[in-house]
Amino acid sequence: GDSVTQMEGPVTLSEEAFLTINCTYTATGYPSLFWYVQYPGEGLQLLLKATKADDKGSNKGFEATYRKETTSFHLEKGSVQVSDSAVYFCALTIGGTSYGKLTFGQGTILTVHP
Amino acid sequence: DTAVSQTPKYLVTQMGNDKSIKCEQNLGHDTMYWYKQDSKKFLKIMFSYNNKELIINETVPNRFSPKSPDKAHLNLHINSLELGDSAVYFCASSKEGGGQPQHFGDGTRLSIL
Numbered sequence: 001g002d003s004v005t006q007m008e009g010p011v012t013l014s015e016e017a018f019l020t021i022n023c024t025y026t027a028t029g030y031p032s033l034f035w036y037v038q039y040p041g042e043g044l045q046l047l048l049k050a051t052k053a054d055d056k057g058s059n060k061g062f063e064a065t066y067r068k069e070t071t072s073f074h075l076e077k078g079s080v081q082v083s084d085s086a087v088y089f090c091a092l093t094i095g096g097t098s099y100g101k102l103t104f105g106q107g108t109i110l111t112v113h114p
Numbered sequence: 115d116t117a118v119s120q121t122p123k124y125l126v127t128q129m130g131n132d133k134s135i136k137c138e139q140n141l142g143h144d145t146m147y148w149y150k151q152d153s154k155k156f157l158k159i160m161f162s163y164n165n166k167e168l169i170i171n172e173t174v175p176n177r178f179s180p181k182s183p184d185k186a187h188l189n190l191h192i193n194s195l196e197l198g199d200s201a202v203y204f205c206a207s208s209k210e211g212g213g214q215p216q217h218f219g220d221g222t223r224l225s226i227l
Contacts, residue, residue, distance in 0.1 A: 032213035038155075043118075043204055043218035051213050087155055093213060100145060100208050101162055101170055102216060107155040 002027045006090050006105035013080055013112050021075040021108045023064075023090035031092035033057075033066055033073040034102070038087040047075075047088070080112045117141050120205050120219035127195060128227050135190045135222045137205030143217070144210040145169075146188035148180060151202040151221070160203075163188050164210060192224075200226045 007022040025031065032051045036044040048057030053068035062077045073090060090105040118139045127133055139146065147170075148160040162170035166182045177193045188205060202223050206216040 034215065036218075041220075043220040044157075044206075044216075045218070046215045049215055089157065100210075100214050100216065101147075101159050102149075102157075102206075103159075104157040107157070109155075 002031070002092060002094065002103045004090050004092055004103055004105035006088075006108050009107070010109035010111060013110070015082055015112055015114050016079045017112075019075070019077040019080045019084075019110070021088055021090075021110070023073045023075065023105055025071050025073065025090075025092050027071075027092055027094060029094040031094050033064070034091045034093070035062070035064055035073070035075050036089040036091060036104075038089065038107075040086070044089065080110075082112045082114055085110055085112045118205055118207055118217050118219040120203075120222050122222060123220065124223050124225075126225045126227065129195055129197060131195050132191070132193045133195060133224070134192070135203055135205075135224075137188050137190070137219060139186055139205075139207040139217070141207055141217060143207040144185060145208050145214075146182065146185075147206040147208075147216065148188065148190050149204045149206065149218075151204060153201070157204070161188075161190075195224075195226050197226050200224055 034049045035047040037047045048059040050057040050066035056065045087107045091102045145164045147162045161180045163182045179191045182188045202221045205219040208214040208216040
């Protein structure tokens with residue numbers, strides 16, 4: 001079946017540090033890939049997405065590139081802020097009869113200190 | 115102008131009771147979902163409806179029954195609540211088809227005493 005594996009957390013960084021959260025996937029079809037972010041007490045918000053190989057999704061300084069050869073979609077940000085503290089989820093969906101069902105990674109808790 | 119709204123936000127109840135969670139979306143989407151998030155933050159799909167028709171049922175106990183009166187609403191009814199049902203339940207919606215991003219509600223935190 002389809003699955004997503006994220007790096008273990010929690011991740012703790014100082015403000016302005018470089019962030020990488022690794023994500024790899026296995027899929028039976030050709031997936032679309034997403035990063036979602038969950039701030040404390042809130043629902044999930046779409047952070048960025050990529051729908052085909054070599055696509056780069058970007059938003060709010062975050063980037064991730066769809067790498068089919070390594071089945072990866074690592075999240076990066078050059079300089080994190082305290083306000084980036086949240087839980088980050090990598091996820092995939094495959095079209096067709098799955099009707100967009102999202103398969104999530106286990107989530108990575110990020111804490112950024114001033 | 116909330117896109118996906120769930121009620122209630124918090125639900126505290128006794129084991130054995132029956133409860134419902136309501137979800138509404140005003141995005142004009144055709145597909146709606148219920149996800150369960152456990153205490154370790156792991157998210158797993160429970161159900162998916164497309165145009166009021168059940169599409170996905172991920173081996174959820176029969177005590178959980180989704181109902182979609184129209185495209186904009188997907189409610190979740192739970193019978194005979196058990197301790198293991200304690201979790202945060204998220205409703206989401208999307209346009210039809212794969213590759214579409216999903217829009218999530220703020221969740222309902224269900225606590226079973």
